[in-house]
Amino acid sequence: MSQSFVFRTIELDGQVLRTAVRPGKDHMPPLLVFNGIGANLELVFPFVQALDPEMEVIVFDAPGVGGSSTPSTPFRFPGLAKLAARMLDYLDYAQVNVIGVSWGGALAQQFAHDYPERCKKLILAATAAGMVMVPGRPHVLWKMASPRRYLQPSHVVKIAPDIYGGAFRRDPNLARSHAAKVRSSGKVGYYWQLFAGFGWTSFHWLHKIRQPTLILAGDDDPIIPLVNMRMLAWRIPNSQLHVIDDGHLFLVTRADSVAPIIMGFLAEEKHPAVIRPPASAVIKH
Template identity: 85%
Template sequence: MPQSFVFRTIELDGQYLRTAVRPGSNKWPPLLIFNGIGANLELVMPFVRALDPELEVIAFDVPGVGGSSTPATPFRFPGLAKLAARMLDYLNYGQVNAIGVSWGGALAQQFARDYPERCKKLILAATSAGAVMVPGKPKVLLKMASPRRYIQPSHGVRIAPDIYGGGFRRDPDLARAHAAKVRSSGKLGYYWQLFAGLGWTSIHWLHRIKQPTLVLAGDDDPIIPLVNMRMLAWRIPNSELHIIDDGHLFLVTRADTVAPIIMRFIAEERLRAVVRPRAISDNSEGAKE
């Protein structure tokens, strides 16, 4: 059954944000997606379509990406988290579950920390704690530092096996399909995103994230080595780690595998332990007397 998306461009203090909502039921809180660096919202559509159709999903292009306007000065992660909260206000959403992918995983961590009342559960996919991360190979990071793969699709197809790993190493069609969905806003927006995370780290406050957290990692991720995801799962108190047999973009390439894991996590209601005083029998009362 085809799933329709409602696209809107909204204005917040002179900043235009392109949003897409896949309507769902009220069975669960909506899922807010924080996408990867330079990635327009169309790139996560295969993943969204793999999720339960009753789950309402909110996606958007961050400033300088896809159909959103490029700001004159860059945002930092706290400013972007605040903008996301204001976007939810504008779209009339209260509490959501949040998923962050790669660069967007850092933003999702910031959102969960700054707006705990808005974020019920947190899902972190192929991401890290920022500046303290164990880096990927230098040649991979050098390619990631340039927006060329978004501006020149043929270049993106050529380097996809090296930077994304996993299924992209084995199937050239994946890279071509991925590149066909790219919608670039130019170089400046990409560099603004790089600046947002410059020197940023969550390592010193990860232990304060109280939301139930699902950590998803690829075992063949050239950008975010697996040890970084283990570190997140170790530092976040109420977290669980799942390792996927794929690369950096497993959310798309293994959507049919990952979506059920995420849906089980969203549907699970974890109840707090209730400590009840032990009933005192008549015999024990008599013994006391």
């Protein structure tokens, strides 16, 4: 799978970013992926593989994750959105569609808000509006607060059913496969990502997001309860909600089912209404 990607390591103002691009066709806008907290780009490869092969896809390791460098001081979400825009400039992309997963969904909201001309359509998967949200169960959030699952593969296998829910409850091989793709760069980068969202919320400006937005939620998500995705759909004007019968990582576990929903959404074009006079008003000669 990785052979179909073009990997590049770029430097922007002292920050090294590891990027990967799956080349596509010019007639389809590229898709930029904002990954979850602590997640290196390889973890979304199964999802990318399920998408239309003609669509160009851009993935990258966030600062402090995978092959990207760990900054000396943490970024906040506006700074990360600015860095993503700079990365697109460097890679020569003017406009993209954006998908954000979990922590990356918060970053996707920030990017769509701060750079509306760069974001054509927005997809939010298993995410929330930050501090204004209904939290998951305390024991799940406590496990999420630690980077241990990215440092010890055996720990992922142990806790995956509890924190990811859905298919991970039924198939232990999923956790082992997930753990095998993890590439951690240490604890500091994980804590920096946690700090990016500390005190952050999009709730007060979600109504300003004008891009067509697809919201995807798992009905068995221990980290982001479904009510949070309903809240996003309520606050974002031009949005639609799809509920998936799975847990937090449905983009990977249900990739073959979710990919057609995403491709259909990206292919939609809004057409102006055609107003015709009623038949009784038509003048016959």
